[in-house]
Amino acid sequence: MRVRSFFVAAAASGAVVLIGWELGAQHATPMIASSSPADPSTQAASPASPSPSAVPPPTASASAGGTAPASSGGTFAGAVVQHPYGTVQVTVTIAGGKLTDAKVQLTESDGHSQRIDDYAAPILRSSVLSAQSAKVNSVSGATYTSDAYLQSLQSALDKAHFAG
Amino acid sequence: MCGRIIPVTLDQLRLPREEITRTARARVSEGYKRRMRHADFLVTLSWVSVAIVIALFLAAGTFDFKTLTSATTSAGMLAGLIGTDLVLVMLVLAARVPVIDRTFGHDKAMQAHRRIAKPAFYLILAHAVLLLIGYGMSTGLNPIAEIPAMWTLSSWMPFAFIGLGLLVVVVVTSFVAVRRKFPYEVWHVIHLLSYFAVLAAAPHQLSVSLLFTNGSPQRVYWFALYVIVALLLATYRFAVPVVRSIRHGLRVSRIVDVAPGVVSIEMSGRRLRELQATGGQFFVWRFWSGKTWWHAHPLSLSAAPTASTVRITVRVLGAGSAALAKVRPGTGVSIEGPYGIFTPMARTSPRAVFVAAGIGITPIRAMLEHSDLAPGEATVIVRHTGVQDPYLWQELRELCASKGAPVFLIDGPRPRTTPSWQSADAVDRGYTIASYVPKLFGADLYVCGPGPWADLVIKDALQHGVKQHQVHVERFDW
Numbered sequence: 001m002r003v004r005s006f007f008v009a010a011a012a013s014g015a016v017v018l019i020g021w022e023l024g025a026q027h028a029t030p031m032i033a034s035s036s037p038a039d040p041s042t043q044a045a046s047p048a049s050p051s052p053s054a055v056p057p058p059t060a061s062a063s064a065g066g067t068a069p070a071s072s073g074g075t076f077a078g079a080v081v082q083h084p085y086g087t088v089q090v091t092v093t094i095a096g097g098k099l100t101d102a103k104v105q106l107t108e109s110d111g112h113s114q115r116i117d118d119y120a121a122p123i124l125r126s127s128v129l130s131a132q133s134a135k136v137n138s139v140s141g142a143t144y145t146s147d148a149y150l151q152s153l154q155s156a157l158d159k160a161h162f163a164g
Numbered sequence: 165m166c167g168r169i170i171p172v173t174l175d176q177l178r179l180p181r182e183e184i185t186r187t188a189r190a191r192v193s194e195g196y197k198r199r200m201r202h203a204d205f206l207v208t209l210s211w212v213s214v215a216i217v218i219a220l221f222l223a224a225g226t227f228d229f230k231t232l233t234s235a236t237t238s239a240g241m242l243a244g245l246i247g248t249d250l251v252l253v254m255l256v257l258a259a260r261v262p263v264i265d266r267t268f269g270h271d272k273a274m275q276a277h278r279r280i281a282k283p284a285f286y287l288i289l290a291h292a293v294l295l296l297i298g299y300g301m302s303t304g305l306n307p308i309a310e311i312p313a314m315w316t317l318s319s320w321m322p323f324a325f326i327g328l329g330l331l332v333v334v335v336v337t338s339f340v341a342v343r344r345k346f347p348y349e350v351w352h353v354i355h356l357l358s359y360f361a362v363l364a365a366a367p368h369q370l371s372v373s374l375l376f377t378n379g380s381p382q383r384v385y386w387f388a389l390y391v392i393v394a395l396l397l398a399t400y401r402f403a404v405p406v407v408r409s410i411r412h413g414l415r416v417s418r419i420v421d422v423a424p425g426v427v428s429i430e431m432s433g434r435r436l437r438e439l440q441a442t443g444g445q446f447f448v449w450r451f452w453s454g455k456t457w458w459h460a461h462p463l464s465l466s467a468a469p470t471a472s473t474v475r476i477t478v479r480v481l482g483a484g485s486a487a488l489a490k491v492r493p494g495t496g497v498s499i500e501g502p503y504g505i506f507t508p509m510a511r512t513s514p515r516a517v518f519v520a521a522g523i524g525i526t527p528i529r530a531m532l533e534h535s536d537l538a539p540g541e542a543t544v545i546v547r548h549t550g551v552q553d554p555y556l557w558q559e560l561r562e563l564c565a566s567k568g569a570p571v572f573l574i575d576g577p578r579p580r581t582t583p584s585w586q587s588a589d590a591v592d593r594g595y596t597i598a599s600y601v602p603k604l605f606g607a608d609l610y611v612c613g614p615g616p617w618a619d620l621v622i623k624d625a626l627q628h629g630v631k632q633h634q635v636h637v638e639r640f641d642w
Contacts, residue, residue, distance in 0.1 A: 002200070002633075005207040012208050013215035020219020024227075110372065111317045112299060119303045141233035141302030 073097075078156030083144040085113035090152040094160050099132050102153060106145075116142045124149050133157070196512040202267040210253045213389075217249045218242065220382045233301040240294030247287030248369065251331075251362060252393045254280050259393075260400045260503065269505040271638070285335045292328055320368040327365030334358045349458060359397070366390055405448075409498035412436060414474070416451070416495045426523065426555055427489045428466060428477045431497055436469055439502060442509065443468040443534030444527045444610075444638075447501030449476065455487040456495075464506075464527035464612075464638070466556065468534040477556060479523040506610065506638040508535040513608050513634060517601050519585075519621050521547040521613030522555070527638055528612055529560050532567060539568025543601045547585060547613070548575045572600050585620035597621065598628040605629030612638040 073095045080089040086108035093101040102125050108114040120142035127136040134154040138146030157163075221227065227238035257264065257277040264273050293307070300310035315321055336342055337354045346354075369386065370376045376383040414433035422428050441447070446464040450457060466477035480489045506527055508516075516537065520528040525546060532542065544564050548554040554573070564571040576587035584591045598604045609625045611618045618637050626632065 002203065002207075004200075005204045008204050009208040009211035013211045016212055016215035016219045017222070018219075020216075020222040023219075023223035024225045112372070115299075115313065115317075116302045140231060141298075141304075143228075143231055143234065 074160065076156045076160040078152035078154070078159070081148040081152045081155075083148040085109050085144055086117065088145060088148040088152050090149060090156055092153065092156040092160065092162075094162055099129060099157070099162065102128055104149065104152075113145075117145050120145050121149070128153060192511045192514050195509060199267055199510070202263060206264060206267060213253060214246055214249050216385065217245045220385060221245055224380070224382060233298055236294050236301065237298030240291050240298050243287045243294060244291030244369070247284050247291055248362075248365070249389075250280050250284035250287065251358075252389060254284060255358070255362070255393050256396055258401075259396045260404075260500070261396055262400070265503050266505060266509070269510070270503040281335065281338070285331065288328065288331060318368060318372045320371045323364040324368035327361045327363075330357045330361035330364065334361060405498070405500040408439065408500075412439065412499070414497040414499060416491055416493050416497060417473070418493060419489070419491065422477055422555055423552055425481075426477065426479050428475055429488065429491065430473060430475045432473050434472070436474060437471050439469070441465060441469045441474070441502035442507040443530030443532070444507040445502040445504045446506075446527070447474075447476075447499045447503070450498045451488065451491050452496040452498065453487075453491055456491060459485075459487075460500075461485065461488070464504075465502075465530045466526035467530050477523065477526045479555075504638070506612070506636055507531060508537070510636050511608050512631075513606050514538075514541055515603060515607040516542045516610060517545065517597070517604065517607050517625070517630075518542060518610045519545045519547070519597070519613070520611075521585075521617055524612035524614075524638070525555050525557075525560060526612075528610060529556050529563065531610070532560075532563050532569065535567070537567055537569065542567065542569040544569050544571040545597070545600050546571065546573050547587075547617070548573060549577060549587075583616075583620060585617050585624060596628055597624045606631075606634075608634045608636065610636045610638075615639040 075091060075093050078090040078092070080087050086106060089105040091103045091105070092099060093103075104121050104125070106114075106117045106121060108117055120139040123139050124136070124146060128134060128150075134150045134157060136150065138150065221242055227234075227241070229235040229238055254277050257273045257280070260270070268276070296307040296310045296314065299305075299314065300307045303310070303313070305313065315325065334355055334357050337346065337351055343351055370383060376386065412433040412435060414431045416429060417432040418430040420428040420430065443465055446462055448460045448462045450460045461478070463476045463478060465474060467475040469475075478485055478488055480486045508531060518528045518532065528544070532544070535542070544560070546554050546557075546560070554560070557573075561571060574587050574590050576589050578584065579586075579588040579591045582591065586595060601607065604625065605628075607630060609622070609630045611621045613621075618639055622635050622637065625635065
């Protein structure tokens, strides 16, 4: 290949990739904010290292349950949390001051995500039940689902004024 | 008689060099510059196609490289996208698109096609493997156990697996060692499976991948890409040859024995000027007789085409071409072409040196006939080892005389010790290509002959002032 061809092609390609990268960065920021636990402060500080076990702070939509019932018991539905591949809503059952069950409603945008959810949901359920909180590790390979799950769960626990 | 070097038209040697006019120089360099601009554009276009694919992937923002699983999956997707884009570039390179042929020549385009083949294949294999691993990790399965799950992921996934299988077959049969085991026709039919491989694999890209949700720019771009490539193939690979074959209605008119084992096939047809074929170009010929229809022959014109006739000269070597000598007048001929830039169009300089051996004389003869070379601009060198005259020798001599081009015949056996494109005798006398062409510096070199011989000519010429971009070569062993 001739030198001139090489430089023209390399420059044009580099520019195109950069534009793509820029567009992707713009695109990705709001998506992470709405779906992952990274809150604005941590995002500004170190966007590259969101720790997977971080406690998801309740978002505005998650803390919708204003008038809270007593934390003695009952069933509490968490917020519907959206992530790039679907939605997650966790409903918790509190009995005798303990988190006794967590049911989940999942929607997925495609077959592959459905398989991921089917795989991840039972693991998340058992780990939150044994930890009695949303402070558990996310499931490897199902980061989006895990983050959304734990965020929805936290909002349900907040509604129940449950502090495990 | 061994080793004679005859300047056949000695009187022509003293032609005034001022014949190489300013306008000739300007015309040649303008053509060359335009060709190089096209080359820059086409090279950039193919690189940018890869860049756009990466950019669209990044722009979608659905990827991430945070965890091992998502990194594997993202890398797998990207590999598949780049690999597919390269396969599409390969298809375009092989589609006989006129602008590509006129810029690079069919042989260079096919060289690029072969060079891209390996990275494209490995990227697509990596796509399959990485996604099996990545998807497997996200659902707790090992990559092998993931295969059936993958298969049922979408109704298009089985087709994707079939496409991958076809691609493996196409690539494996194209490895040099394997390819030699098949006749060309068998290999070629297998190679055409690559169209089906792409066709089978394309839908899973648009249906499974989240990048390609309805209405996304990614989907629009890739859909357009597939449509454009399909149209280029349908037009230039299929429609144009069929239309030309019917429109020009070529038939064999005469078969002339040139030498033992060498025949000239003359054909007549209608409105052949419309083909705009140039001496030095080749067509892929198919003779529609019982024994020859299945075999297509890429052969150069051996005379400048006229409005109603074309001629090729064939050395009947292989099983397919042996039958050619027995083709009857009246046999219909279908054509693909004209292809190649082994023509005056490729000139970079007003001066040119033509070096031919054996049947390689044919395109050089046709090109000389077609060219508007002024006297003194061209030198012709013919290398020959046989007892008889070189093929078409009489014609070539007359042509060179009328064009004012000195022609040298180097005959006699090749040297036993050092490989050389010349005869033993000429090597003993210390001749190089510059001995025949005193003003070799800055001239174009046209070489046509067997590959290894042509390489020796080129090596000699490069050592004596010919620039790499001025070398135009047609090997007839490809």
